[in-house]
Amino acid sequence: MKFLSNLINGISLGSVYAIIALGYTMVYGIARMLNFAHGDVIMVGAYICFFAIYSFNLNPVIGILMAVVVCTVLGVVIEKLAYKPLRQATSLAVLITAIGVSYFLQNMAQLLWSANPKVFPTIINGSIKLFGGELSISRTTIVIVLVCALIVVGLSIFVNHTKMGKAMRACSEDKEAAQLMGINVNKTISMTFAIGSALAAIAGVLMCCAYPNLQPTTGSMPGIKAFTAAVFGGIGSIPGAFIGGILLGVLEILGSAYISTELKDAIVFLALIIVLLVKPTGILGKKIHEKV
Amino acid sequence: MAAMLEVNDINVYYGSIHAIKGVSFEVNEGEIISLIGANGAGKTTTLHTISGLLKSTTGSMSFMGTDLMKTPADKIVSLGLAHVPEGRRIFQGMDVEENLDMGAFTQPKSSIKGNKEIVFEHFPRLKERRHQIAGTLSGGEQQMLAMGRAMMSNPKLLMLDEPSMGLAPILVDEIFEIIKALNKAGTTILLVEQNAQMALSIASRGYVLETGRVVLEDEAKNLLNNDSIRKAYLGG
Numbered sequence: 001m002k003f004l005s006n007l008i009n010g011i012s013l014g015s016v017y018a019i020i021a022l023g024y025t026m027v028y029g030i031a032r033m034l035n036f037a038h039g040d041v042i043m044v045g046a047y048i049c050f051f052a053i054y055s056f057n058l059n060p061v062i063g064i065l066m067a068v069v070v071c072t073v074l075g076v077v078i079e080k081l082a083y084k085p086l087r088q089a090t091s092l093a094v095l096i097t098a099i100g101v102s103y104f105l106q107n108m109a110q111l112l113w114s115a116n117p118k119v120f121p122t123i124i125n126g127s128i129k130l131f132g133g134e135l136s137i138s139r140t141t142i143v144i145v146l147v148c149a150l151i152v153v154g155l156s157i158f159v160n161h162t163k164m165g166k167a168m169r170a171c172s173e174d175k176e177a178a179q180l181m182g183i184n185v186n187k188t189i190s191m192t193f194a195i196g197s198a199l200a201a202i203a204g205v206l207m208c209c210a211y212p213n214l215q216p217t218t219g220s221m222p223g224i225k226a227f228t229a230a231v232f233g234g235i236g237s238i239p240g241a242f243i244g245g246i247l248l249g250v251l252e253i254l255g256s257a258y259i260s261t262e263l264k265d266a267i268v269f270l271a272l273i274i275v276l277l278v279k280p281t282g283i284l285g286k287k288i289h290e291k292v
Numbered sequence: 293m294a295a296m297l298e299v300n301d302i303n304v305y306y307g308s309i310h311a312i313k314g315v316s317f318e319v320n321e322g323e324i325i326s327l328i329g330a331n332g333a334g335k336t337t338t339l340h341t342i343s344g345l346l347k348s349t350t351g352s353m354s355f356m357g358t359d360l361m362k363t364p365a366d367k368i369v370s371l372g373l374a375h376v377p378e379g380r381r382i383f384q385g386m387d388v389e390e391n392l393d394m395g396a397f398t399q400p401k402s403s404i405k406g407n408k409e410i411v412f413e414h415f416p417r418l419k420e421r422r423h424q425i426a427g428t429l430s431g432g433e434q435q436m437l438a439m440g441r442a443m444m445s446n447p448k449l450l451m452l453d454e455p456s457m458g459l460a461p462i463l464v465d466e467i468f469e470i471i472k473a474l475n476k477a478g479t480t481i482l483l484v485e486q487n488a489q490m491a492l493s494i495a496s497r498g499y500v501l502e503t504g505r506v507v508l509e510d511e512a513k514n515l516l517n518n519d520s521i522r523k524a525y526l527g528g
Binding site for chain 1: 343344345364365366367368369370374375377381382383384385386390393394395397398441442445
């Protein structure tokens with residue numbers, strides 16, 4: 001029963017990683033860049049929701065919506081100001097810029113909201129008891145897993161069956177050819193950042209529901225873990241980000257429960273190294289062979 | 293009457309390399325025009341410039357009265373100017389039908405089904421393979437898909453870049469038959485080819501490019517009989 005409880009907690013944590021990883025993987029798929037500021041967008045989302053509930057006494061649902069709107073705008077603005085001018089630059093320049101944006105957001109948050117940790121208010125109360133009370137699952141856990149499943153399904157439908165989603169896939173394969181089809185590549189990249197950042201806001205709120213400690217660096221570790229999850233599953237692949245996120249969450253919780261709490265991060269990154277040694281493209285990543 | 297496509301004194305640079313040096317030519321409605329020339333002569337660069345993927349520093353380009361120098365790449369296809377790029381550049385991870393849908397990106401939903409039927413009439417093989425992932429098609433089928441994808445946008449002028457590249461002779465014949473049929477059905481064609489013999493045999497006029505310049509222009513049949521052209525491009 002202890003194992004089952006750990007497993008469920010792992011899936012819940014993994015769901016948060018998965019939602020963040022989806023943002024990483026979509027942005028990488030379209031813009032071919034690792035947006036290391038993604039994790040800090042999560043933190044901003046959580047702060048917005050925190051102040052909406054705590055300072056303005058708003059309904060948590062409105063708080064979440066505000067976080068989503070602010071982060072969506074933030075994501076698009078970051079792309080326009082920081083990354084778009086570097087469209088033709090080397091990937092190293094873009095990477096360093098992304099790290100710069102990450103520090104900028106963290107320090108901005110520290111300036112605005114101080115470095116003192118805030119305790120995120122409880123949004124979802126209670127828990128469900130199963131097996132005569134032996135297994136207790138918090139409602140937060142259930143909500144996180146459901147939201148993640150909903151996002152993955154919704155995103156898959158969007159990318160595979162809508163015109164805009166297909167245009168995104170076209171851009172991710174060949175930007176010049178996409179332009180010849182009449183697809184506006186800049187608009188598509190903007191939209192990808194918007195979607196990724198909206199997901200980051202949701203992930204931030206969900207994460208703080210489960211682990212209610214909020215400070216300016218809150219987003220950085222989950223950001224790196226989610227990046228690991230995206231690489232784990234095969235960067236650029238939506239199902240890959242989902243599987244990678246869940247696996248990583250389960251591994252982290254089980255690792256800290258049965259091996260060592262101190263080593264839980266080391267276990268996660270060790271698993272990444274092993275996966276990359278065995279299958280460098282990640283679990284679902286694939287190489288496309290070009291026919292000339 | 294003004295030409296359908298007018299290209300006037302364009303210059304294109306790749307960094308410090310001067311790739312296109314004052315190229316001018318025109319395409320009239322209903323024609324098949326061939327741009328021929330060796331590797332590196334600037335044929336592909338010329339098409340990319342017309343499509344807005346590269347920028348010319350001088351001159352002018354217009355398509356049916358629209359200034360192409362001021363039109364961004366993604367707005368050009370909706371003018372009725374479609375480009376089948378060199379190397380096909382189909383979306384490998386999508387299936388055949390999704391590729392065609394991408395070709396119809398600028399088209400109203402109502403016209404997509406009819407256009408698809410027309411594409412399938414010209415390329416019955418694409419219909420058989422409509423749900424196959426494009427990256428798994430043979431080279432000839434990929435070329436057909438690239439052409440079909442461009443046709444989905446209802447082009448008035450179709451630019452084809454090396455459609456015969458890497459294909460078996462029998463497939464080359466098939467592709468050229470289809471180009472002729474498309475032209476007969478009312479589509480103007482701008483054809484870039486290294487296979488000069490083939491290209492000139494179906495063209496009305498031709499331009500010869502050498503190291504970024506137009507060195508000769510004439511009726512296609514005159515070019516076919518021109519001694520220096522025969523020596524340089526037609527194997528004697």
